[in-house]
Amino acid sequence: MCAFVLVAEDDVKQAELLRRYLRHEAHSVLVVHDGREAVDQAKLRQPDLLVLDVMMPGIDGFDVVRALRRDSDVPVLVVTARSTAEDKLTGFDLGADDYVTKPYDPRELMARVRSLLRRAGPAGHRSVLPLCIGALVLDQVRHTVRVHGRPIDCTPAEFRILEALLAEPGRVLSRRQLLNRAHGEDTFVTERTADTHLKNLRRKIEADPRRPQYLHTVYGVGYKIADGG
Known part of the structure; x- marks a missing residue:
């Protein structure tokens, strides 16, 4: 299942790692490095999945989820070093669909990506703007x-x-x-x-x-x- 995935991650090395694994599975990937751009691009491009770090400049990942959930049902996979139970509960309460803590096994991450995309339905059901x-x-x-x-x-x-x-x-x-x-x-x-x-x-x-x-x-x-x- 090929999809358009938006990655919001301010760590360049982590972003490149995510890009590489997603492209290996034939997904189209757009990377942004701050929270405000993540909101803007998610609304503009309407991705099939958002892979989202929590600790980013501009606004943090939790605020990104809060902003998007006002009018978007894009699946959100949170990937972050913040691993406390309170952080996870906050993410889920705001509307995140899954939560992976760093460091992570890339194979597990890709399995979670596939699971979220299957639940969301066929890739490409959202309009991909030029x-x-x-x-x-x-x-x-x-x-x-x-x-x-x-x-x-x-x-x-x-x-x-x-x-x-x-x-x-x-x-x-x-x-x-x-x-x-x-x-x-x-x-x-x-x-x-x-x-x-x-x-x-x-x-x-x-x-x-x-x-x-x-x-x-x-x-x-x-x-x-x-x-x-």
């Missing part, structure tokens, strides 16, 4: 890309790279991260291939590829997407 930055729109359901309404012909690898960047605007992804997304972790391609993909994408979506509005190079690190309009 990923948008300015006039650049990527529709994950229809598998299309448009700029100012103009359709863009992307290869499958280019689409997956653009999807990864659009899912986390402003975040820098390394060439290897982008290649793993485009070609899979078990496929050997050189990091120069990422430069080729980005060059082709710029040619297709940028008004002036030499002065990119969307796809930005972070020298020595990788690439990011930003709203230049």
